[in-house]
Amino acid sequence: MTLANGRPYLAIPGPSVMPEEVLRAMHRGAPNIYEGALPDMVAGLVPDLRAVARTSGHVAIYIANGHGAWEAALANTVAPGARVLVPATGRFGHGWAEIAQGLGIEAEVIDHGKRAPVDVSRLAETLAADRAHTIKAVLATHVDTSTSIRNDIAALRAAIDEAGHPALLMADCIASLACDRFEMDTWGVDVMVAASQKGLMVPPGLGFVFFSDKAAAARAALPRVSRYWDWAPRADPQMFYQYFGGTAPTHHLYGLRAALDMIGAEGMEAIWSRHATLARAVWAACERWGADGPLELNVADPALRSHAVTALRIGAPHGTRLRDWVAREAGVTLGIGLSMAEPGSAEWHGFFRFGHMGHVNAHMILGLLGSVEAGMRALDIPFGRGALDAAAEVVAGGCPAPSVQPAKTASTGRRGASAASLDG
The missing domain is CATH 3.90.1150.10 (Aspartate Aminotransferase, domain 1)
Structure with a gap:
């Protein structure tokens, strides 16, 4: 027994765990991917995703898991042969560094072991010593899923600024988005990566890269970006297929719409x-x-x-x-x-x-x-x-009463909750 x-x-x-609302939304036949209800719905996803990330910046959606989002973030900002700094507090910090190395990027890892958060003073020392500004980005894990350590991303931004260093601040929020407080714009994050299968409550298969104007300028300065990873057409598509580099992940999008509606209703x-x-x-x-x-x-x-x-x-x-x-x-x-x-x-x-x-x-x-x-x-x-x-x-x-804050973005999607309602 x-x-x-x-x-x-x-x-x-x-x-x-996937909500019944998400599963029901996905349980349908294949839609028309060229015009009509699906393209209309997807246009409404973008402002709602911005609201979850607390940003007014750009959003690119990939048919990928978190590893794909890692690669997309780097492919659009850091050229082969350049240098990035990775303060690792568990397996996933090292994993992002390995993705960088696979792209021909020099990844300098500051290993903090498996029980300690990022030591901001060590990061500051390394940045201060880089007088030639060879470090192009700091790759930080907000929450490392292997160790459950949560890092202070705002403190990393402060250290970069105090050093007068132009490096981009990138945050891995794959485990933390829509779970732990994250304020992309307020904390000064240039690039944030996430995925669908954790706080967003959708099956694995969607990767997200949120990026600032500063990161967009870094993309524009590169001589080339691979067609698939290039975030420029995804963030500002002229045709629907450009959102996804080809055929849309239709049923994941229906699930995401339902999940964002639930997030918007709760705040x-x-x-x-x-x-x-x-x-x-x-x-x-x-x-x-x-x-x-x-x-x-x-x-x-x-x-x-x-x-x-x-x-x-x-x-x-x-x-x-x-x-x-x-x-x-x-x-x-x-x-x-x-x-x-x-x-x-x-x-x-x-x-x-x-x-x-x-x-x-x-x-x-x-x-x-x-x-x-x-x-x-x-x-x-x-x-x-x-x-x-x-x-x-x-x-x-019980839960403490939420301290409602003003929305960072004010645009409203064609279907689903507005940025203001998602903000709580």
Whole structure:
């Protein structure tokens, strides 16, 4: 007998849970991709995407995952042989650096390990030493999905400005967009990359690059950009197909329209508040469990933790045993400990992650935590008591009232919510 029969819960940090509204919107026949309802709908997506990113800048949509968005951002701004600076706080910082190297770009990585945020002073020192301004961009990860570290992007902008350095500031918001607060224009970000399968609640397959006028000028100065990655026609298309470099990802677009409508109805401030409260519930439970057992939050300081994903250390072989039990007996899939140890090694089995991004609410998180505690009981993994009480207390306190801020953009799409309504 198993208690896992029924609807499963994918509690990994992407792909995230897809709302029924998104799935229903995608469940239809193929549309006309040349004229009519689909082109009209897509024109309305752009201002709504800007509102989620808090920018009045440009938006390019790619049929790609986050890795594709990484490459698109670099292909449009940095020439082969040039130099970028990558302050890495986990696997995905290194991943972006590897994409750069594959394009013939020199990527200088400042490795901060797996438990610490970006050291702004180290970044400032490197920029100050670059008197010839050979560094063309700083590639920063807002939230690294592997470690759950959340970096202070505004502080990086301040360090670049204080050094008087012209480098572009690029932010990877693949894990954080529509989960953790992100203010592209206010924080001075030149390029931001995101993808559809996390906070935007759409299946994997869409990559997004948001860019400023300064980044557009860097693109204009390049001698060439590959036809597919070139963001200029995508951001200012003369024909519908130029949005996507060919045939549109039709059903993903229908899903995205539904997701943006849901985001607009809730409001960005409320979304950020919901994610913050549910993350605090997760942390409260984990801290109680760890008080009398091997479980440990990867990031000690709550101010540095993502509100979208929580990386955990529990020691081998408990991580894999717990994931297997919870999936088999409770129908809940937990995330692997990605890049926290060498795959296949004994240590690799000592980590796991919770994804709490996008379409999540209180009963999902409380059910997740209850299932994990049941697994630790069944497997005789030591843990401290009172975790579920602590999580319930956070939930009972509710979300703080959103502090509504003025919209950064005021344009309205032809279908769906306006930028103002998305702003909260």
